[in-house]
Amino acid sequence: MGRWHAISGILEDHTGAFWLGSDSQGVVRVANGIASRFTTSDGLRNNGIHAFVEDRDHNVWIGTTSGLSRWDGSRFRNYYLEDGLSYGWIRALVADQYGDLLVGTERGLNRLHNGKIVSDPVLAELSRDRIWSIFSRRQGHTLDWNARRRFGSHTDGRVSRITTQEGLPSNSIFQVIGDEAGRLWMSGPLGISSASFADLNAAATARYLRSLFFPTEPAMAWNRLR
DSSP, X not given: OOXXXXXXXXXXXXXXXXXXXXXXXXXXXXXXXEEEEEOGGGTOSOSOEEEEEEOTTOOEEEEETTEEEEEOSSOEEEEOGGGTOSOSOXXXXXXXXXXXXXXXXXXXXXXXXXXXXXXXXXXXXXXXXXXXXXXXXXXXXXXXXXXXXXXXXXXXXXXXXXXXXXXXXXXXXXXXXXXXXXXXXXXETTEEEEEEHHHHHHHHHHSOEEEEEEESSSOOEEEEEO
């Protein structure tokens, strides 16, 4: 496949095929030992790739440094500013339980419903935020981190922000992942931290957070503030 730069995104789809995104040379799909490359020449919006997600209809969505692409199995459909995106540089993608797509950009969080970007007054509150990672829970509870030193919890039509003032070890968060035990795991420049969703909800309403923190140096401590 030629010389590649950094791999900036990976997805395993429902068929077991792997999608690999590069920082400047498009996408490679590896299926049954055969690798196929997709670039702008094939209809991809941009060759700089940051995020993948597969929706319930098995479309593969690709977040690039200049817009969004959807692969339906035969061709690409692209989305950009003229289609309603708040910003072109896409950092995070999540398909929620309702079939909508959440798109985290360098300036705001967007929602796609039935293939169209729709207005959402709650998400409009995040119009100046850099959304780096999104985690979506069931029952409509969505959590996202951004790079502007604030954590956002979007629950039942309300956005709450959690920072070091509520007990986080750092305001800069790179990635968020939830587990089956009801905890959210967060990576940042100081290490890895974890908090239960119950404690995160409490922090959003009462400015209190209890979390487990794993610093970059071997150590472990409980944080309990306020």
